[in-house]
Amino acid sequence: MLSTKVKAVPEVQSQPEAAQGFAERLNHLFAAARRADGTSYSVDEVVRWINAHRSPTSRDRVATLRRADTSQSAPEPDPAEAAALAEFFCVSPTYFTTPEPAAVDGPLQDRLIQQRLADYRAGTIPQRLYYLFTTIVRADKRPYTTAEVARWINSNGGKITTVYIQKLLTGERGKNPSEDYLRWISRFFEIDVRFFLEERPVAIDGLRQSAVILLRNRHIAELVQLYAQLTPGQQDAVHGLITKIVSDNAAENTP
Numbered sequence: 001m002l003s004t005k006v007k008a009v010p011e012v013q014s015q016p017e018a019a020q021g022f023a024e025r026l027n028h029l030f031a032a033a034r035r036a037d038g039t040s041y042s043v044d045e046v047v048r049w050i051n052a053h054r055s056p057t058s059r060d061r062v063a064t065l066r067r068a069d070t071s072q073s074a075p076e077p078d079p080a081e082a083a084a085l086a087e088f089f090c091v092s093p094t095y096f097t098t099p100e101p102a103a104v105d106g107p108l109q110d111r112l113i114q115q116r117l118a119d120y121r122a123g124t125i126p127q128r129l130y131y132l133f134t135t136i137v138r139a140d141k142r143p144y145t146t147a148e149v150a151r152w153i154n155s156n157g158g159k160i161t162t163v164y165i166q167k168l169l170t171g172e173r174g175k176n177p178s179e180d181y182l183r184w185i186s187r188f189f190e191i192d193v194r195f196f197l198e199e200r201p202v203a204i205d206g207l208r209q210s211a212v213i214l215l216r217n218r219h220i221a222e223l224v225q226l227y228a229q230l231t232p233g234q235q236d237a238v239h240g241l242i243t244k245i246v247s248d249n250a251a252e253n254t255p
Helices: 015-032 043-053 057-065 079-088 105-121 125-135 148-154 160-170 179-188 207-216 217-228 232-253
Strands: none
Touching: 015 057, 015 079, 015 105, 043 057, 043 079, 043 160, 057 079, 105 125, 125 148, 125 160, 125 179, 148 160, 148 179, 160 179
């Protein structure tokens, strides 16, 4: 994928024009910065990163910025908000403000984002938690919510709140929380608590860990056992059928 040029904007703009220009540049980042498999970064991923590292925002707020809502209830982005969005995509802080920013190199931005994520593995506790929530995801590729994690922990003998996990992610509960909390979070993600304690823990195989969590569901575990008893040709046929059903469902749910 080649670098893509960003549309230039006049230096003097009305508020609606400024909001529209900001939305176009933000949407350009979402379109240009794609992973190696071609998928784009979601609003949820951007919001989760900003909430863990910068001033809190919300999915609705970012969605509002993307559609250039200029109503009274939707204030225009402030400099800190624009800087946080630029920082997630690893572009210059002036990306949203300069009349004609440099072209966006999508593959380069993705490599920078992925490298930053890899570095978080050896970072602070909030950064390591962000790494876990980003690397080990649900079957629909969305991250597990803090409510899902808290619910599982509380149902299996632990005690933690959704708010507390969220504060661990943002660093509001300090950089060194109780090891007992980290142990329970590790159990949810099916990893060793040493991930939080070692200076540089090994990389996590997100696909494998995501599958291990799914196998807690008895019906999924039974399906895997049945699938393993099929011949290679039958497995290919079942795989093709399931893939088509999932693809059709996704197409139906796409606006």
